[in-house]
Every structure is written in C-alpha cells, then in structure tokens.
Amino acid sequence: MDRVHSKRNSPELTRPRVLATDIAWPSADVERAVLAEAGATLVVAPTGDSAELAALAADADAILTCFAKVPAEVLDAAPRCRTVARYGVGVDNIDVEHATRLGMVVSNVPTYCTDEVADSALLGILALARRLVPFTRDVAAGGWGRSVPGTSVRLRGRVLGLVGLGAIGRALVPRARAIGLDVVAFTRSGGVDPGIRRAASLEELLREADVVSLHVPLTDGTRHLIGPRQLAAMKPTAWLVNTARGGLVDTDALLAALDAGVIAGAALDVTDPEPLPADHPLRGRADVVLTPHVAFSSDGSLAELARKAAGNVVDVLQGRIPRTVVNPDVLTSAALRSPLAAR
Template sequence: MSRETVALLAAVPKDLRDALGRDYTLVERGDPAAAGARIAVTSGMAGADAAAMAALPSLRLIASMGVGLDRIDLAAARQQGVAVSHTPDEMTEDVADFAIGLVYAAARRIAEADRFVRAGRWSRERMAPGMSLHGKALGVVSLGRIGAAIARRAAGIGLDVAWTGPRPKPEAPWPWLPDATALAARSDVLVLACPGGEETRHLVDAAVLAALGPRGLLVNIARGSVVDEAALLAALEGGGIAGAGLDVFATEPALDARFLALENAVLAPHYASITEETRGAIVARLLRDIAAFRAGEPFFDATR
C-alpha cells in the first residue's frame, strides 16, 4: 500500500520531519509530486498564501506548527475547501514563562551582566543599576491564552497588572484600558501578546513608546509587525524608553543591525516556545490532527 504524500511548505524541524517521515512520503514545495498532495505542513511564520494553495490543487488540509494564523490566507483556504489546523494550546505556558524571563532580563540587565563578566570588565568597572520590578505596573496587550498566562504570572510575582484588547472581559480579574497608549501610560513594563496581521500592524508606534516613557520597558513575544521598528530603535537609542526584551522582529532572521549595538535591548531568536516539552507536544498535536483528517474524525479547523 502506497504512503500518503505530505507537502512541506516551510522548513520543518528535524523532530517533526522524522515523525512525519515514519508514516508519510515528504516532498518539498515546488516538487512536481506536491501537486497531488492532500496534506501540507507549514509554520506560523511561513504561513500559506492563496498562490501556495492554488499550486496544490488536491490540497485539503494545512497543518501549521504555531499559534499564529495571520500568515495563512483563511479566506483562500475556505474557497478551495482546505481545512487549517494549528497548535494554539501547546505553547502557551512556555511562551508566557519566556515573556516573564524577558521582563527580568531587561529590567535587571541580565544579558548585559553576562557580557560584562565574560569581557573581563568586572575587576575594573561597575555596571549601572538595573530597575527593580517590585511594585511596578505591567500592561499586557491582548488577553488571549498567552496574554492571560503572562498576566497570571506577573500578578503572582507582585506586579500591578492591567491589559488592553478589542473589548473588555468582565471575567478577567485585572483592569481593562481602551487602547495601547493608555495602557503604556499606566505601565512600567508593556508586554505584547497580540496576534499579528494588518489589524495590529505598528500598533506600538512612537506615541505608545512616548507614553511608556524613559523608565519604561517593552517586551515583545507577539509578532515583529506589531511594533514600528523605526520608532522603537529611535526610542532605544535616544532614551525614549529604558529598554526592551525582543523575541520577534519585523524582518527576522535578518533583523536591523542597529539592534545588535544596543546594550539596553535583550534579543532572542524567536525562541519563546522552544522547549523539549513544547516541541514534543506540537509534533504530537500535528500528527493527531493529520490522522483525524485522514480518518474523517473531528479536529479543530480554523476555517470554521
């Protein structure tokens, strides 16, 4: 019996490639054999646009590793009769942990301190003071799964939490503010946990950064597109804000080289969800969804 073909629309990590390869024949995007594939695998960052779907006329399922759907054309998927699965629950806790890690790293200058010691500067210099987090205010932009997990952690370590999003959530135990500028003005630390896409493009602009102010910190584990990077670089270089912890960038992995020179920016390679535990959960979820699709059993379909 021949094995079903799965088209790979993105670079696939070895753990997932190996797991898929045990049961399926894998073909790369552009391979003539991909045209007959009913199933394609992508990532939240690579996505799948209408052209990619049109090139796969037999396509009926896109399985995406990641939370974000902003780079998958859901309208085109519906039109072509393609289901879309993703992994919205598997990485919540680890991403929230990483966000809090970036808060501490930026406030207490942890990455800078590591560089300071490794460069042999400790014996002849003293680092400038960091910022205490005790009693400070933290704002979360978007109270979805990840945003709520960040808020719970922040409240648990004694931070004064508030949030913003499209509409209030009466069940949330933290105050809601109507927009990012108002939230930034209230916050010492502003954490971005919102979806990407046109609706949130440059949501954090020069006005939001000015409201955050020269003692404020920005942490982004959402999408690089959410931040106006020109405004952010100007604020970091000119003292408009105190610092930032950044896991995502507008043009990653080829980020603006000016970030590399900034001592007040903690930089990470889109790494917030990368733990052994989360990787295992993502692989297992994708395999389950693909198996459910093939068996005609229910699974979460983002197009519905």
C-alpha cells in the same frame, strides 16, 4: 509492463501524501509516526522556497507548515490538498482567505507552548530589570561589572500592562504577580478576567505600565500596533516585551525610540524582519534582550506541537473536523474538498 503496473498501484504511491514545508526542530519523527499510523506519508521540503513548494504540492493531500510562506500560488498548485495545518498559533504565513476559497481547512495549534512563552516573557522582564545583557557582556570581556553604568530596577510594585489576554497572557499573570508586579490588561473585546484590572484603551495602558507585553495575533488590524505614537505614550523608564509576532511593532520606530530615550528598553523574541540582518542596529544593544524566535521551544512543547499539528491533518484525511479550525466558514462551503463530520 507488470513492474510498471505494480509500481503505480503500490501502497506507497496510493497513501495520502503530506507536505511539510519546513521543520524548525531536529527531527520530524513525531509527526511522521502520527501520520504513518493513519496510513499517510510525510515529505519534508528541502528548502521551503516557494517554487519548490509549488512543485511538491502538486501531489499533496495536506500541507504542514511552520514558518515558510504558503501563498496563493502554492495553494493553487495543490489540487488534491484538503487541509493546511500550522505548526503553531498564528497563521499569518498562510493565505487563509485563498485556502478557504479553494475549500481547504486551515488549522492551528493554539495551546502547545503556553507555559514556555509565558516563561520567556517573564525572563525578558527579569533580564531587563537585572540588566543581564550588559553585565554578562562585561564579564565575558574580562570585566566584573563595576564599569557598567546604571543600576538594576526593583520590580515589586511596578505595573505590567498586557496587550491581549489569551492563554499566554493569562499564564503570565500569576508569574508576574509572584515577583510583585501589579497587572493591568487591555483587550479589544473590552473584557478581562475577574481579578485583573482593565485598561479602557491601549493608550491608557501604555501611559500606566512600566512594562508593556504583547499577546495578540498579527493581522491587518494589529500590524504596527506599536508605532511612534504608542511608543511616545509610554513612560521613558518603561520596557516593551514582544514574544508574539514581530510585525506588531514598527521596528524603525522602536529603534528611534530607544535611541532618543523615549523608552528604556525592549525584550524581543520576534522581530520584523525576521531574522534581523546581521548588521541590524538592534543587535548588540545593551538595552535590548534579543532572542531568535525560540520562546515557543522546549522538549515538551515541540513534541506536543508536532503531535497536535499532525493530528489535525489526520482528522481531515479521515473525514473529521479538527479541534482548532481557523476558517470555520469553509466547513459549510460548497468548495469544501471533502465532507467532514463532527467528532
């Protein structure tokens, strides 16, 4: 009886429990250390399956999530959960509205990989211009490039069109200008930074740009932002670059546009679906630079991401408002599961 009593009251079982739905890097040591310093325990889900997450969420005080879906049924299974923290910028894998109804604070980390993603967008542009994919494939197959049709493209003087101008879009501007690209931007708010040309509409940007690079979140309003009509508005020599979210682009429409020569190529770090099926026709194309959603990743960015996401969890567990709340309405809601004070 004494052993049972001591087990129920052991520090390990009374410490706040944080469920990590999935980890997209080799180790959870950084976030585990941040949480341990605050007296919390990290539990990493083995598979990220929804049924498994619902079971593990039953005694979770907080949820950390990267790519795994956190739908209403997982949130409903977590009666103690006070916060859902995203490892990353977009929160389209979380049912934010339902979390708000339940009184859970949802947070993200919007600035951890600005340089990495801007570098990756520039890399995609350079790889398309210098025809990196067909040349490296030819050399790997024993050739020496002379059998690869077409020529590379001079970038100086061409136009980069930015759709969205958040931190990553802004970081891409000086990189693009350094290689001689002119920059024009379109934002739904209508505003752009001083010194950056503004397109009056998305269609205007698509008609003018030699490269279109996407830098907006995925929402109901931006899903398939680039579809058949938008692709048809682009130059036949233009390229599409997507380092944001796969769902921004209608994949079938993009494939059809590439096949028909409506546009000249694409550089994609994100796709819809993701991952692409092994036999998907976008794989293996010489006019597509395809990477597996790794634009965000570097040794520095991953450590920063883990530290900041875990820090957002600690803030809520210790009664503070995180720096980056996605659903601020919850802070004044009667449903809020614990009182929070500003820093």
